[in-house]
Amino acid sequence: MAIWHCWDNGVVLTREESLRLYRWGEPRPIWTRAFKGDIAALAATESAVYVATATRLHRLPRRAADPPQTFDLPTLRGRATGMLASERGGTTFVLVLTEQGVLWGAHLPEARWQEVRLSRSALQRGALYQQQVAVSDADGAVFCVDVERLEVRRRWSGGLGGVLDYAWHPQGRWVAGACADGLVKVWSPETGQCLQAFAAHRLFPSCVACHPDGSQLVSYGGDGLLFLYDLGLGRALLDRPLVVPREVAQGLGLRWALPTQLWLFTGSAFVGCQLPAGRWRTQALQ
Numbered sequence: 001m002a003i004w005h006c007w008d009n010g011v012v013l014t015r016e017e018s019l020r021l022y023r024w025g026e027p028r029p030i031w032t033r034a035f036k037g038d039i040a041a042l043a044a045t046e047s048a049v050y051v052a053t054a055t056r057l058h059r060l061p062r063r064a065a066d067p068p069q070t071f072d073l074p075t076l077r078g079r080a081t082g083m084l085a086s087e088r089g090g091t092t093f094v095l096v097l098t099e100q101g102v103l104w105g106a107h108l109p110e111a112r113w114q115e116v117r118l119s120r121s122a123l124q125r126g127a128l129y130q131q132q133v134a135v136s137d138a139d140g141a142v143f144c145v146d147v148e149r150l151e152v153r154r155r156w157s158g159g160l161g162g163v164l165d166y167a168w169h170p171q172g173r174w175v176a177g178a179c180a181d182g183l184v185k186v187w188s189p190e191t192g193q194c195l196q197a198f199a200a201h202r203l204f205p206s207c208v209a210c211h212p213d214g215s216q217l218v219s220y221g222g223d224g225l226l227f228l229y230d231l232g233l234g235r236a237l238l239d240r241p242l243v244v245p246r247e248v249a250q251g252l253g254l255r256w257a258l259p260t261q262l263w264l265f266t267g268s269a270f271v272g273c274q275l276p277a278g279r280w281r282t283q284a285l286q
Helices: none
Strands: 004-007 008-013 018-023 029-035 041-044 048-054 056-061 070-071 080-089 090-096 102-108 114-117 122-128 132-137 140-145 153-159 163-168 173-181 181-187 194-199 203-211 216-221 225-232 253-258 262-263 271-273 277-284
Touching: 004 018, 004 041, 004 253, 008 041, 008 253, 018 048, 029 262, 041 090, 048 080, 048 090, 056 090, 070 102, 080 122, 090 122, 122 163, 132 173, 173 203, 173 216, 181 216, 203 253, 216 253
Parallel strands: 041 080, 163 203
Antiparallel strands: 004 008, 008 018, 018 029, 041 048, 048 056, 056 070, 080 090, 090 102, 102 114, 122 132, 132 140, 140 153, 163 173, 173 181, 181 194, 203 216, 216 225, 253 262, 262 271, 271 277
């Protein structure tokens, strides 16, 4: 089973006993590395790819001249279900989501792990914005956590089944979620209040992305449609859905790269949509 992680600048995934890093919309990998082992989670930054196994965290630099590093992972709180990494001021901070509802965090290379228990259910999705992270569990709770202190700032309900994907406003004013209850929701990270909720998809939305200027959202759902949302008007543009090509069986990640360019990651290809015309182009991954 392939493991993948979508981040602002690209996608990292396992493929044919190797790790491959892609820029959004580019079919040729910009970095590859052979790796054998039971991978639980992946993350990436501009300088390295991070691999979590059952007991270890591997830092694999993207520069060939830099040596890899390996750190012990805490193992008392269950297997990793996801991972996030951020680089600031010459240091890296890594967050590990676990199946027992515990969030682990550490600065590297010190790797002095701290923990905060968020839930008794598995943590299933998270998204970083500067010094805060939105994390959801399998029961539908959403937690906004201060990354440095590893303290919960706010907690709110994401809906039955939880949040499947997140998108932060470019300045962190709100965070949007593609929710398993069928809605796309927008929350205030300061108060936890639901600012807007949209019902557009016949089947639940699995991916969501934000326009580069924060004025709109786009979601992909199991119905094979992309819907746009005008946040200024507070409505979904239901009369203008974008129909994804029939050969696309699933969407694993969505990126609004440019005002006129969307990219949908399917696991084996980037499917691009040119706006506003709705012209599609598929780039199979190499």
